[in-house]
Amino acid sequence: MAGLLLADALADRCSVVLLDDPGPPDGASDRGLGIAARGGLDSPARLKHALPDDAEPLWRWSGRAVSSLLDRSEALGVSVDRAGTWRLSLGPDEAREWEASATLLDRWGVDSRTLTADQVAAEGLGQGFDAGLWIGGEGRVDLQALVAALRARIDGRVARRSGPGAVVATLGGVRIDAPDGPLDAEMAVIASGAGAPSAHPWFGPMILPVRLQGLRVPGAQVPGPALVRHRFEAWASDPGGLSFVGCRWAEQPEMEAGVTDDATCSPRVEAKAREFLLRHHPALDLSSAHAWSGVAAWSCDGLPLVGPLPGEPRVMALCGWGGWGLSWIGAAVDDLTAAILGEAGGDRLPHMLRPRRMI
Ligand SMILES: Cc1cc2nc3c(=O)[nH]c(=O)nc-3n(C[C@H](O)[C@H](O)[C@H](O)COP(=O)(O)OP(=O)(O)OC[C@H]3O[C@@H](n4cnc5c(N)ncnc54)[C@H](O)[C@@H]3O)c2cc1C
Numbered sequence: 001m002a003g004l005l006l007a008d009a010l011a012d013r014c015s016v017v018l019l020d021d022p023g024p025p026d027g028a029s030d031r032g033l034g035i036a037a038r039g040g041l042d043s044p045a046r047l048k049h050a051l052p053d054d055a056e057p058l059w060r061w062s063g064r065a066v067s068s069l070l071d072r073s074e075a076l077g078v079s080v081d082r083a084g085t086w087r088l089s090l091g092p093d094e095a096r097e098w099e100a101s102a103t104l105l106d107r108w109g110v111d112s113r114t115l116t117a118d119q120v121a122a123e124g125l126g127q128g129f130d131a132g133l134w135i136g137g138e139g140r141v142d143l144q145a146l147v148a149a150l151r152a153r154i155d156g157r158v159a160r161r162s163g164p165g166a167v168v169a170t171l172g173g174v175r176i177d178a179p180d181g182p183l184d185a186e187m188a189v190i191a192s193g194a195g196a197p198s199a200h201p202w203f204g205p206m207i208l209p210v211r212l213q214g215l216r217v218p219g220a221q222v223p224g225p226a227l228v229r230h231r232f233e234a235w236a237s238d239p240g241g242l243s244f245v246g247c248r249w250a251e252q253p254e255m256e257a258g259v260t261d262d263a264t265c266s267p268r269v270e271a272k273a274r275e276f277l278l279r280h281h282p283a284l285d286l287s288s289a290h291a292w293s294g295v296a297a298w299s300c301d302g303l304p305l306v307g308p309l310p311g312e313p314r315v316m317a318l319c320g321w322g323g324w325g326l327s328w329i330g331a332a333v334d335d336l337t338a339a340i341l342g343e344a345g346g347d348r349l350p351h352m353l354r355p356r357r358m359i
Pocket of ligand 1 (some may be wrong): 001004019020022025026027028029030031033034035036037047163164165166172191192193194196198199212213214223245283293294295296297318319320321322323324325326327328333
């Protein structure tokens with residue numbers, strides 16, 4: 001989706017070729033839940049602990065990312081839910097962390113409200129949670145509809161090629177080796193998800209594929225979207241049913257890291273997912289539930305990689321989103337577009353997302 005969004009943003013202002021390898025594995029954008037929630041993997045409190053000076057700017061930037069994505073989806077006629085999202089706590093440590101986060105969010109002017117365990121249950125969000133936090137300005141987008149709308153929108157405006165590309169820097173430009181012949185360009189943007197290492201060797205030690213497994217429960221509706229245990233579990237309902245992703249810890253210690261096979265599902269992860277859902281939503285009927293999986297691209301420090309590669313200013317990264325790319329991509333595409341076109345705002349990209357942080 002990052003490639004489609006960028007191609008759409010650039011299409012009428014420069015000549016763009018979109019090269020896409022259809023896989024396998026399928027792109028993560030064909031498999032995601034569509035939850036747009038700020039902050040990547042971390043709560044405000046954890047971000048503040050890890051990045052004392054950068055937590056607030058990063059959170060604000062990710063707020064812009066969520067708004068940009070929801071606005072763009074709406075403009076394309078894609079169904080969007082802006083009712084906010086829930087963080088639910090399992091255990092007193094997590095509850096304390098979200099309490100501290102609520103204080104930070106209040107200070108940062110973000111609309112949020114905390115819930116006790118009883119209130120969480122009364123809202124129908126689930127049983128057995130210690131506390132909850134609702135965060136406004138977030139929500140859910142129909143991701144598959146968004147991808148389809150973007151594909152239709154660039155049709156006829158962007159040249160498209162199918163197959164894997166490999167980018168090589170040349171004097172004054174880049175060459176992209178594609179199956180149907182090389183392409184010479186002024187610049188290349190690598191938005192290849194878990195396939196980034198196949199597009200450029202710099203990503204070899206930087207990007208790791210991680211399989212995420214989910215459970216689809218047709219017809220089921222529960223309030224949400226909800227994110228639990230630092231987002232290792234998340235779920236959201238849409239008009240057709242409930243989608244749940246999580247319980248990777250069932251496969252400890254590797255947690256599905258390094259796995260690119262999205263055609264099979266782990267029975268252990270599925271069993272844990274069913275157990276988890278029934279523990280917290282005992283009234284759910286899982287008899288027609290089925291498992292599926294998708295491959296996400298994790299960067300080695302957990303933050304996205306956006307901007308020029310060190311020493312290769314004409315090769316740009318737009319990848320490494322982990323399990324939350326949909327939530328980051330909007331602002332990354334806006335800022336990268338401005339940087340590529342030399343427009344105002346081209347320097348707004350947070351420094352902790354730039355690939356040069358790795359050296
Ligand atoms: C199960 C699951 C649930 C998720 N749920 C959410 C969610 O609720 N909210 C959220 O914010 N995020 C979610 N994510 C993450 C989000 O879906 C991804 O971060 C986002 O879709 C990544 O988009 P992308 O365009 O970077 O990558 P992709 O959609 O993976 O697209 C990359 C494309 O590049 C192609 N490619 C690979 N190598 C090459 C090459 N060498 N040359 C040319 N093309 C190449 C691939 O085939 C693919 O088509 C989820 C991910 C998974 C797997």
